[in-house]
Every structure is written in C-alpha cells, then in structure tokens.
Amino acid sequence: MDIRRGNVYTAAMIERPDSPSWAVDVLRQVRVRLIEAPERARWDALMRAHHYLGFEGFIGQSLRYVAECEGCWLALLGWQAAALKCRSRDRWIGWPPVLHYSRLHLIANNSRFLILPEVHLPNLASRVVSLNLKRLSNDWQAAHGWPLLLAETFVDPERFSGACYRAANWLVLGSTRGFAKQRHTYRQHGRPKLVLIYPLHRRARSLLADPQWQPRSTKMNPQALPAKQMESLQQMLRSVPDCRRPRGVRHRYYTVLTIALTGVLCGARSFAALAEFAAALSQAQLKRLGAKVHPKRQQYQAPSEPTIRRVLQASNAESLDRALGQWLAAQAADHDAIAVDGKTVRGARRPDGSQVHLLSAFLHRQGLTTAQIEIEAKTNEIPELVRLLEPLDIAGKVVTADAMHTQKETARFIVEHKQADYLFTVKDNQPTLRDDIAAVAHSDFSPGIRNDG
Numbered sequence: 001m002d003i004r005r006g007n008v009y010t011a012a013m014i015e016r017p018d019s020p021s022w023a024v025d026v027l028r029q030v031r032v033r034l035i036e037a038p039e040r041a042r043w044d045a046l047m048r049a050h051h052y053l054g055f056e057g058f059i060g061q062s063l064r065y066v067a068e069c070e071g072c073w074l075a076l077l078g079w080q081a082a083a084l085k086c087r088s089r090d091r092w093i094g095w096p097p098v099l100h101y102s103r104l105h106l107i108a109n110n111s112r113f114l115i116l117p118e119v120h121l122p123n124l125a126s127r128v129v130s131l132n133l134k135r136l137s138n139d140w141q142a143a144h145g146w147p148l149l150l151a152e153t154f155v156d157p158e159r160f161s162g163a164c165y166r167a168a169n170w171l172v173l174g175s176t177r178g179f180a181k182q183r184h185t186y187r188q189h190g191r192p193k194l195v196l197i198y199p200l201h202r203r204a205r206s207l208l209a210d211p212q213w214q215p216r217s218t219k220m221n222p223q224a225l226p227a228k229q230m231e232s233l234q235q236m237l238r239s240v241p242d243c244r245r246p247r248g249v250r251h252r253y254y255t256v257l258t259i260a261l262t263g264v265l266c267g268a269r270s271f272a273a274l275a276e277f278a279a280a281l282s283q284a285q286l287k288r289l290g291a292k293v294h295p296k297r298q299q300y301q302a303p304s305e306p307t308i309r310r311v312l313q314a315s316n317a318e319s320l321d322r323a324l325g326q327w328l329a330a331q332a333a334d335h336d337a338i339a340v341d342g343k344t345v346r347g348a349r350r351p352d353g354s355q356v357h358l359l360s361a362f363l364h365r366q367g368l369t370t371a372q373i374e375i376e377a378k379t380n381e382i383p384e385l386v387r388l389l390e391p392l393d394i395a396g397k398v399v400t401a402d403a404m405h406t407q408k409e410t411a412r413f414i415v416e417h418k419q420a421d422y423l424f425t426v427k428d429n430q431p432t433l434r435d436d437i438a439a440v441a442h443s444d445f446s447p448g449i450r451n452d453g
Contacts, residue, residue: 023122032065033065035065050116055112058078061105067124067128067131075116077128077129079151087176088174093150093209099209099211106148109153125163126163136200150198150204156193156194170198172194230258231288236327240316243316252291252292259289272305275308278304286302326392337364338394338399340399340405342358344356357374357381359381360372361392371388372388373387385401386410398421399421403429
C-alpha cells in the first residue's frame with residue numbers, strides 16, 4: 001500500500017478505518033540510520049527551516065540521523081560534542097576537573113531532534129529516540145574512533161515536557177542555570193532547560209569518575225584538547241633546544257614535540273599510536289601547529305612514526321619535562337597549593353641495581369604532576385627539593401611537604417627566593433622545634449589556623 005504523500009507521512013497515515021492498528025504497524029517499520037553524504041544539504045535545510053532553534057552547524061564531533069519508513073523521512077536527529085559545563089551532570093558523575101576535561105569526549109549531546117511538521121504518528125518520538133540510542137555508540141566509534149558512555153540533552157520546559165525521552169528511560173537530573181556559551185564567555189539567556197541523560201554503558205557513571213580506568217579507542221582523539229591549549233603548549237615548547245643536526249631537517253622541532261605530547265595527553269602509549277594520532281589531525285590543526293606543506297600535494301603533512309621516534313629519543317628529557325610541567329600548571333591557573341613527595345619507581349633499576357627514586361611536585365586539587373626529578377643514588381630528597389622547585393612559578397602559592405623537608409634552608413628558599421608559603425610537618429625527631437610550636441599561644445596564630453600542640 002502506498003502511504004506516501006510529498007515524500008513525508010501525513011495525518012492520513014493514522015486515519016484508515018479499515019486498519020485501527022495501522023499506526024502500530026508503521027512504528028514497527030520505522031528505522032533510524034545515518035544520513036549519506038548527498039543527503040546532508042537536505043537534512044540541514046529541513047532542520048534550519050523547521051526546528052525552533054534553527055540550525056547553523058554543530059560543535060565538535062557530530063552525527064546526523066534520519067528516521068524513515070519505506071524511504072520516507074519522518075524525523076531528524078543531530079548529535080554533537082557534549083556541553084563543556086553542566087553542573088547537574090557533573091555532580092551526577094562525580095568526576096574531578098582533570099577527568100572532566102580528559103573524558104568529556106565520551107559524552108554526546110542530542111542538540112537537535114525534529115519531527116517533520118507533516119508527520120502525525122503517536123509514539124513516534126520515543127520510538128525514534130530508542131532506536132537511535134541502540135546504535136549511537138557504535139556509530140560514534142566508527143566515525144570518530146571511540147565509543148560513547150553517556151548521552152545528554154537539554155529540553156526547554158516552556159515548549160516541551162521531554163515525554164519522549166522519559167518514555168525511552170532517560171534520567172532527569174534537574175535544570176540548567178540559564179547560561180549559554182558565546183565565544184569565550186557565558187551569557188545568561190534566562191531560560192533554564194531540563195537536563196536529561198541516558199547511560200549507554202551499564203557502568204557509565206563509575207567509569208567516567210574512576211581515575212584508574214583508561215578508555216580504549218580505535219584511534220586517538222585529536223579534538224580532546226582545544227586548539228588554544230595546543231597552541232599554548234607549542235609556545236611553551238619553543239623554549240626546548242632543538243637537538244637535531246640542521247642537515248635533513250624537514251619538520252619544525254616544536255611542531256613534532258607538540259603533536260607528540262598532545263598525543264600522549266590524549267592517551268597514546270606507543271610511537272605507533274603517536275603516529276596514528278598525528279595522521280588523524282585535520283589540515284586546520286596541522287596548519288595551526290606549523291606543519292610542513294607537501295610540495296606536490298600542497299597539503300600540510302604530519303610527522304611520521306620514525307620522525308616522532310627520533311625527535312623524542314634525542315630530546316633532553318629534563319627540559320621537555322620542565323616545559324610540559326609548566327604548561328600543565330598554567331592550565332590549572334586556579335591552583336593554590338603544591339605538594340612535594342618522593343616515591344620509588346617499582347620495577348625501575350639503574351645499571352648498578354639500585355632502584356630509581358623520583359621527587360615530584362603536583363597540584364593538590366587537580367592531582368597533576370607539574371615537575372619531577374630523579375634522585376641520584378648517593379643523595380636524598382632534602383637537597384634536591386630546591387632543584388625541583390627552582391624552575392616553577394609558585395609565587396603566592398603554598399608548598400606542602402612531609403617531615404623530611406622541615407629544614408631551615410628549604411623554608412628560607414621557599415619564602416625568600418620563591419615568594420611562596422610553606423606547610424611542613426613536625427615530628428618527634430625535631431623535639432626543640434616541636435616544643436617551640438607547642439609553647440606558642442593560640443592567639444598568636446592567624447584566625448582559622450589551629451595549633452594542636
């Protein structure tokens with residue numbers, strides 16, 4: 001039976017007196033699929049013409065779907081990168097800022113959903129959403145290289161109730177604060193929206209918040225770090241001296257370093273993975289990073305695996321580590337406390353058989369390591385703390401350390417040379433200092449500071 005009219009379904013679809021269950025039969029035939037390349041212009045035009053928000057394009061990674069029956073379009077769905085900030089969603093997940101930014105790409109936002117205006121079919125919306133969710137993660141992995149753990153959407157309560165999402169078992173977390181991102185800032189539009197999520201994995205919540213879990217992907221995600229962060233990392237790496245001989249150099253040194261370190265931050269753990277990450281960079285990203293232009297193809301060329309390997313193996317590890325640490329500290333500009341601690345690296349030994357011991361400085365709140373040095377076998381952590389903190393900009397910050405570093409020289413270096421404060425532990429191995437602290441009256445301390453004697 002031909003139920004098409006103008007290539008869309010109309011109200012006549014559910015008004016057939018000879019078949020009361022006809023609408024149910026149609027719902028069973030509905031399928032949701034990704035659009036094909038030639039259909040994109042039509043999809044965009046329909047969304048722009050009929051969706052109440054209009055349509056100018058998607059942010060970040062995206063997928064476009066169409067729901068159809070016997071070749072006729074019924075509804076359109078669009079998915080894009082997740083919202084950068086959503087308080088109710090982030091509170092539900094319970095992840096710290098470090099995991100927030102590194103795992104945000106595992107969430108997708110249903111930013112557009114449109115039932116075409118000529119279509120009037122009961123329960124179509126919830127049916128389409130349910131069908132879409134069943135294939136969303138696999139489609140995302142095929143298109144972008146990693147699966148999704150969570151789907152989110154925002155519903156305007158002044159226009160819609162979100163019934164189709166609720167019917168598809170989405171969770172309502174609350175409302176937004178009525179702000180929208182505009183360029184580099186947020187503006188208040190005064191229209192809070194309902195926040196709904198749908199776990200695409202049975203352990204989505206725990207995996208997103210688990211600091212030990214490492215997401216797997218078929219390829220690296222070049223968009224996991226914003227363009228400005230990649231550019232700022234490149235500026236920091238320009239200070240690292242080029243270790244190569246001038247002859248035969250094809251790629252800029254800081255370009256190779258930026259691509260390699262960005263790949264590591266995005267999860268690459270081998271030279272082959274770094275080369276795969278570099279090959280996945282877009283032409284715009286390669287241009288921004290100063291990549292070489294191929295003379296014949298006139299396209300920006302990513303460094304190969306041998307190039308990345310040679311550059312990293314020949315680089316000065318200490319200079320590279322210092323530059324990366326300074327960049328990480330700059331990304332967490334709101335940090336106010338730095339912890340210093342040493343640890344023995346399990347399974348790592350020097351040629352003489354002694355174990356490798358590292359002294360690290362890391363941010364309290366974010367948990368990021370901003371600097372680390374290896375402690376030589378013939379010394380200890382105490383004299384090396386100065387060398388660790390020397391290149392760091394810690395003015396106005398608080399440095400915390402265990403009782404080993406409760407030393408006059410260390411305290412003087414932090415206060416006088418680095419213009420920072422310190423918080424050290426005092427134990428019974430320094431009885432005079434401990435007694436002096438116990439003798440200080442509570443009134444001599446600043447408000448809010450305890451003296452437990």
